[in-house]
């Protein structure tokens with residue numbers, strides 16, 4: 001197990017190195033906005049631009065820029081400074097990270113719980129009216145775009161614009177202070193972010209359960225005289241394990257930014273940061289958030305693999 | 318002695334898209350305390366469905382069950398799910414064909430055994446664990462207490478079947494239903510498991526229903542044998558009778574298709590011709606007639622009932638061939654003649670194909 005984790009970490013580092021090289025190529029070598037032009041103001045003079053280039057270091061040969069970028073990254077875990085507003089990218093990301101984490105951890109709890117509960121009931125009562133309604137609405141939620149769902153929920157429930165003003169709406173999170181106020185403000189974003197995931201998880205769990213409940217060991221559980229509840233628990237134990245893997249990866253991707261939800265509800269998280277950076281052509285920040293996303297995905301998938309060995313005793317590394 | 322289990326006219330039908338599957342049709346048998354009944358038959362003859370129904374495990378929505386399953390005089394088919402739960406794994410235990418998939422892969426053996434014990438005995442967890450370890454030792458698993466913490470994948474197939482047997486017997490059942498307990502195991506392990514079942518049965522005085530498609534297996538361990546074909550019992554009787562004087566052409570086929578030590582070496586093994594019938598559109602008359610080498614015209618139209626043979630009320634058979642003739646045919650077969658020759662000897666000239674075409 002220990003050597004496995006170390007090997008995986010080495011791979012992760014190599015992978016991150018490759019990803020940083022690729023992002024560097026995409027954002028610095030392929031034609032895109034010249035950061036110096038963006039910064040030079042309305043009527044730039046050629047000398048002004050040259051001065052800015054020199055200041056940013058973009059006048060140096062690309063290979064040299066790559067080298068210093070990588071050196072900063074590897075030795076100082078430094079993501080560089082934004083070309084646009086000159087703030088430190090890593091500091092910005094770390095500053096925004098708690099908001100994103102708060103958003104996705106709450107949402108993940110909601111969607112995982114809802115997915116498991118709905119999926120289990122659906123599979124146990126397969127073919128019933130409940131199953132049909134649940135799976136039908138699951139399809140609806142899976143196909144509903146987040147920004148559309150966000151608008152609908154805002155229109156219905158937000159306390160400023162809503163028909164039934166029950167919940168804090170857009171922008172409430174940014175204005176809220178303290179854990180409980182923030183959590184309260186996040187109820188709506190949580191729901192919106194969790195909806196599609198809950199639907200996907202419910203369908204996944206339902207089909208896992210249907211498969212598992214046909215297994216021989218479930219028949220054994222019934223032959224022991226276990227009550228229905230315990231038999232379902234036996235089934236769930238197997239059916240839920242693959243879901244944990246999916247959860248890990250989904251969370252990993254979302255740590256890199258729940259762009260749509262954060263944008264709809266003006267939550268200053270990493271997704272919102274990337275979104276703004278893209279709009280402003282802020283290369284260093286884009287590079288930083290991309291790399292951060294890759295890091296998050298790599299680490300969560302490592303965590304998932306390690307966790308899996310605990311969940312499924314047959315898996316050994 | 319009063320029977321422990323009395324199955325009366327048990328019928329199980331499944332309604333499917335293709336039609337009604339007559340999986341079990343009018344099956345009756347009794348098992349006395351401490352005795353062993355072997356149920357033999359080809360794949361698909363309804364052996365598993367009939368025994369799962371005894372346990373109340375065929376409550377599939379498409380199943381229609383009639384008849385009676387009297388356990389200790391109480392009809393289990395009328396028992397509530399709640400009552401059945403106290404029966405399953407308690408007084409009646411069941412073990413299954415495939416030990417590889419019959420244990421939950423993610424729970425430790427100990428936990429699965431403890432769960433079974435605590436389901437039926439009001440004991441502490443520690444006491445249940447003691448009981449589990451005791452049972453593992455009883456079925457011959459070395460270092461039993463330590464192995465409680467193992468997962469199923471850490472055991473071999475034979476060991477897992479031992480665990481299943483331990484799990485089945487941990488609540489001192491009065492009856493054990495073993496559904497092809499050795500089919501998935503290799504030959505030496507098969508013999509060990511059968512020996513184990515036999516030993517535990519005599520030690521614990523448990524009645525056993527042993528389901529198998531291998532007459533060789535039942536020869537070792539059973540007192541009585543029921544031969545199933547196409548959802549029905551076609552012959553039933555004491556084991557020695559079935560082996561010494563089998564009555565049904567299907568039983569003959571089974572006996573001739575297994576290698577036995579007491580048959581001369583020069584006798585060829587003769588497989589039963591033809592394929593098992595469809596349970597949706599069953600053959601008319603005697604369901605075995607399309608495959609029977611001794612078929613007579615009336616077999617195509619008349620459905621025989623299960624009748625005792627002359628002079629032996631314990632031995633019953635479902636066949637239209639007169640008893641005297643059956644005796645002669647079996648004597649011929651035993652002497653090493655092929656079914657075709659035996660049929661001619663018995664004066665049967667009609668080809669089975671022709672007979673069924675004529676129907």
Ligand SMILES: Nc1ncnc2c1ncn2[C@@H]1O[C@H](COP(=O)(O)OP(=O)(O)OP(=O)(O)O)[C@@H](O)[C@H]1O
Nearest residue numbers: 331338340359360361362363364365366367377596
């Ligand atoms: N739920 C069900 N729906 C429809 N048909 C079923 C169902 N369960 C069993 N059957 C059918 O009932 C028939 C008898 O099956 P059963 O499992 O009892 O055979 P078996 O004698 O145990 O055979 P094997 O030796 O292969 O275990 C089979 O044809 C099977 O396809």
Ligand SMILES: [Mg+2]
Nearest residue numbers: 364365366496
């Ligand atoms: Mg079977």
